[in-house]
Structures are given as C-alpha cells and as structure tokens.
Amino acid sequence: MAHQTTTRAGKxxxxxxxxxxxxxxxxxxxxxxxxxxLNVAARPADADVLxxxxxxxxxxxxxxxxxxxxxxxxxxxxNPDLVIGVLGCMAQKEGKLIFRRAPYVDIVAGTAHFTKIDxxxxxxRATGKRILAVGRDEEVETEKRLKARETRQSAxxxxxxxxxxxxxxxxxxxxRGMESSRPLEEIVEECKILVGEGTQEITLLGQNIDxxxxxxxxxxxxxxxxxxxxxxxQGLRRLRFITSHPSDLKPELFQAFKDLxxxxxxxxxxxQSGSDSVLKRxxxxxxxxRYLELVAAAREAVPDMGLAGDTIVGFSGETEEDFxxxxxxxxxxxxQNAYIxxxxxxxxxxxxxxxxxxxxxxxxxxxxxxxxxxxxxQWAAEENQKKVGTVTEVFGEGPSxxxxxxxxxxxxxxxxxxxxxxxxxxxQLYKVEITSATDAALYGRLV
Ligand code: SF4
Numbered sequence: 001m002a003h004q005t006t007t008r009a010g011k012x013x014x015x016x017x018x019x020x021x022x023x024x025x026x027x028x029x030x031x032x033x034x035x036x037x038l039n040v041a042a043r044p045a046d047a048d049v050l051x052x053x054x055x056x057x058x059x060x061x062x063x064x065x066x067x068x069x070x071x072x073x074x075x076x077x078x079n080p081d082l083v084i085g086v087l088g089c090m091a092q093k094e095g096k097l098i099f100r101r102a103p104y105v106d107i108v109a110g111t112a113h114f115t116k117i118d119x120x121x122x123x124x125r126a127t128g129k130r131i132l133a134v135g136r137d138e139e140v141e142t143e144k145r146l147k148a149r150e151t152r153q154s155a156x157x158x159x160x161x162x163x164x165x166x167x168x169x170x171x172x173x174x175x176r177g178m179e180s181s182r183p184l185e186e187i188v189e190e191c192k193i194l195v196g197e198g199t200q201e202i203t204l205l206g207q208n209i210d211x212x213x214x215x216x217x218x219x220x221x222x223x224x225x226x227x228x229x230x231x232x233x234q235g236l237r238r239l240r241f242i243t244s245h246p247s248d249l250k251p252e253l254f255q256a257f258k259d260l261x262x263x264x265x266x267x268x269x270x271x272q273s274g275s276d277s278v279l280k281r282x283x284x285x286x287x288x289x290r291y292l293e294l295v296a297a298a299r300e301a302v303p304d305m306g307l308a309g310d311t312i313v314g315f316s317g318e319t320e321e322d323f324x325x326x327x328x329x330x331x332x333x334x335x336q337n338a339y340i341x342x343x344x345x346x347x348x349x350x351x352x353x354x355x356x357x358x359x360x361x362x363x364x365x366x367x368x369x370x371x372x373x374x375x376x377x378q379w380a381a382e383e384n385q386k387k388v389g390t391v392t393e394v395f396g397e398g399p400s401x402x403x404x405x406x407x408x409x410x411x412x413x414x415x416x417x418x419x420x421x422x423x424x425x426x427x428q429l430y431k432v433e434i435t436s437a438t439d440a441a442l443y444g445r446l447v
Contacts, residue, residue, distance in 0.1 A: 028114055032118045033117060065086070070102070087113070107130070109133045157191060160179055201238040201240070245270075254298060254301035275319075275326060278317070308337050311338055384415075391432065400418050
C-alpha cells in the first residue's frame with residue numbers, strides 16, 4: 001500500500017510492505033514528516049523523499065523491497081538530491097548490507113526509528129552522509145501521530161511492540177525485539193482523541209497482544225483490562241484486537257466478548273500447524289488438542305466468533321502424517337479465513353541458527369499448500385453458505401474494490417459483505433440480509 005505526503009522542504013512518498021503494524025508505522029513516519037511541513041507527492045516520481053517500509057517475514061517481501069528500490073534508482077540518477085530511506089523489519093535485520101546492495105540508499109532506519117525520520121532526512125540533506133539507525137533502545141513517539149493525522153473511520157493503535165516468544169521460523173523477535181507495552185492510560189488517551197476526531201472503529205495491534213501489559217510498572221496490566229477501558233469510550237462503535245497466541249490467550253478474555261457490545265467477535269488466532277511434533281519444532285508451546293480446546297471454549301462463550309488462522313506448510317521435517325494433522329485442524333476449526341504460507345528458511349531465525357533443515361522439497365510443499373488452500377476455500381464457502389438468510393450488521397467501507405457500483409463493508413466477524421446500493425455507505429452501520437456467499441465474501445441486500 002502506498003502512503004503519500006510532503007514536507008516543507010519537498011514532498012515524500014512511503015511505500016508500505018507487510019502487516020498492519022507496518023501500515024501504522026508508515027502512518028507515524030508520515031506524521032513525523034508532516035510535522036516538518038508538507039506538500040503532496042502523488043507518486044514516487046514527484047517525491048524528494050522516498051521511503052520503503054519493509055517486511056522480513058518472507059523472502060518474497062524482501063525481494064519486493066529490493067525490486068522497488070531498484071526502480072527508484074533511476075529517479076535518484078535524475079535527481080541526486082532525492083533522499084531514499086529504508087525503514088522497518090528488513091532495515092533492522094539487514095542493516096548496512098542494504099547500503100551494499102543498494103548504494104544509492106541514504107537512510108537505513110530500524111523498527112524503533114521511524115518517528116525520527118524527519119531528523120534523519122534533515123541530516124542527510126545537511127551533510128550528504130548516509131545514516132544507519134538500527135539501535136533498539138529508542139522510544140517510538142506515537143504521540144507525534146496525534147498532532148498530524150488525517151481523520152479516518154477505522155484506525156490502528158499499537159499497544160505493544162516486539163515479542164518474547166521464540167518461534168523457530170520467526171524473525172520478529174530479532175527485528176522488533178522483546179515485548180514492550182505502552183501504558184494503558186496513554187493508549188486510552190490516544191483512542192479517545194481518535195474517536196473525538198471521528199474514528200468509529202479501532203483495532204489494537206500487538207505481535208503477541210494477549211501478553212499485553214506484562215512488564216508495565218507500577219503494576220502489571222492485562223489485555224482484558226485494556227479492552228474494558230477502550231470499549232468504554234463514548235462513540236466507539238467497533239473495537240478489535242490482533243494477533244492472539246494460543247499459549248497466551250486467557251479465558252477471561254472470552255468474558256470481555258460477552259460483556260462489551262462494541263468488542264467484535266473476531267479472533268486472529270494462528271495455529272501454524274496441526275502436528276504436535278511440528279508445533280514442538282516450531283516452539284509454539286501448545287498441542288493440537290490444546291488448540292482445539294481453545295477453539296471450543298471461544299465458540300462456547302461466543303457462538304458466532306469469527307476465527308482466522310495462519311498456517312505454515314512444509315516446515316522442517318514435516319511428514320505426510322504431520323500435514324494430515326494440519327488438514328484435520330483446519331477441518332475441525334473451520335476458519336472463516338486462513339493465511340496459508342509455504343515455509344522457507346529465513347536468516348536470523350532460531351530454525352536457521354539451530355540448523356533445522358528446510359528439507360521438504362519445493363514440489364511437495366507446493367502440492368501440500370495447493371491441497372490445503374483448496375480444502376480451506378471449500379470449508380469457508382460451506383460455513384459462509386450457512387449465513388445465507390441471516391441478517392448481519394455491516395460497517396460501510398465505501399465502493400467495492402471488485403465492483404465499484406456496489407458497496408462494501410465488514411460484518412462483526414470482519415468478513416467482507418457486498419450490497420447493491422444507490423448511495424455511498426462509507427462510515428455507516430447498516431443491516432444486511434445475506435442472499436449468497438463465496439469462500440471470500442458475503443453478498444446481500446439492505447434491510
Ligand atoms: S509469537 Fe512467534 S510467530 Fe508470533 S511474532 Fe512472536 S515469535 Fe513470531
């Protein structure tokens with residue numbers, strides 16, 4: 001997704017790759033540049049400052065960043081004053097290697113540095129020297145966002161950064177460091193300001209959000225406490241949070257779903273695999289049975305809970321039997337949607353450092369992922385079909401991306417709902433009777 005803004009000394013353009021946390025970080029980086037005074041860059045060719053906010057989770061995401069940088073090199077040749085910066089996880093992980101691979105880059109700033117981007121741009125312009133900023137001890141100044149930010153109906157709010165888990169396939173603890181939670185009062189204050197400015201839906205973000213507040217002083221806080229406090233804000237229509245970890249999810253959380261009418265019934269709750277031996281090698285800290293127990297507890301507490309999952313296919317040592325357990329987990333959980341990926345070894349992960357081989361042949365990984373995706377689509381379509389004839393409340397997002405003559409929005413479970421409507425429904429809550437469904441969306445008519 002591209003983000004556009006400018007500074008007094010020119011224009012800036014940020015290209016964002018990766019997760020919602022990155023989208024938010026780009027917004028914060030932009031707000032920082034806006035603090036220096038702004039004009040608008042509609043496209044990279046119009047910009048004086050070009051940033052790419054990167055992701056390291058998959059190799060493809062890094063290739064995407066380098067290929068974008070490669071295209072920007074031409075612009076630098078035409079305009080030697082152009083400042084090019086790389087932010088985010090790949091900057092943190094690769095550090096000065098980026099300067100070697102893309103020597104025309106001026107700034108490499110890690111995950112704790114994006115709100116200092118204004119200073120770095122000024123320094124590069126004043127000295128002409130490159131900046132490498134990947135220290136981990138910086139404070140992320142989220143309040144900058146409050147000073148300069150466009151009003152939006154849905155907003156992300158970071159409540160914690162980093163992760164204390166060491167899942168062996170994951171680079172996040174390396175790129176984003178250990179968990180660090182923001183004070184509860186500060187988060188509530190930020191949410192109040194957002195709602196006061198017209199935001200109606202807030203999604204709280206954390207890489208491992210269930211362990212929010214564990215090191216806060218003078219006392220530990222919990223995600224549940226935070227949810228009650230934010231949900232209480234007058235005018236907040238919808239509250240969500242992502243991402244949950246099956247080892248840290250606490251049963252008290254289900255009570256919050258029952259108590260808080262504006263807390264939406266949606267859990268993004270990655271299982272990653274159904275095989276106990278693979279889960280052990282991934283160091284996930286739960287078993288197939290435990291995962292299904294949590295699914296059952298969530299559905300008992302909130303029968304219409306929407307569950308989304310993440311699954312990695314072809315992790316080190318995955319046998320046919322292991323893979324069958326993953327299929328069984330999907331079949332029994334009936335995720336409304338699942339992000340399914342093929343494993344590929346990443347630098348700086350425990351798996352690589354411990355020598356867990358990436359030993360499932362590519363062809364086999366492809367066969368397995370195709371089979372799982374096909375089944376997942378079939379099960380999601382079957383579940384969605386059961387919703388035909390029901391009425392759901394939808395929060396409008398505006399014209400449908402696929403068919404601009406129709407209006408698109410989200411139901412409480414965060415599923416896309418498409419309706420015919422002669423008027424724009426963005427920012428409105430409306431009731432829809434579902435008339436048909438696919439694996440990816442529900443279709444209906446306004447009630
Ligand atoms: S819980 Fe595991 S997969 Fe998720 S961010 Fe932490 S280390 Fe990575």
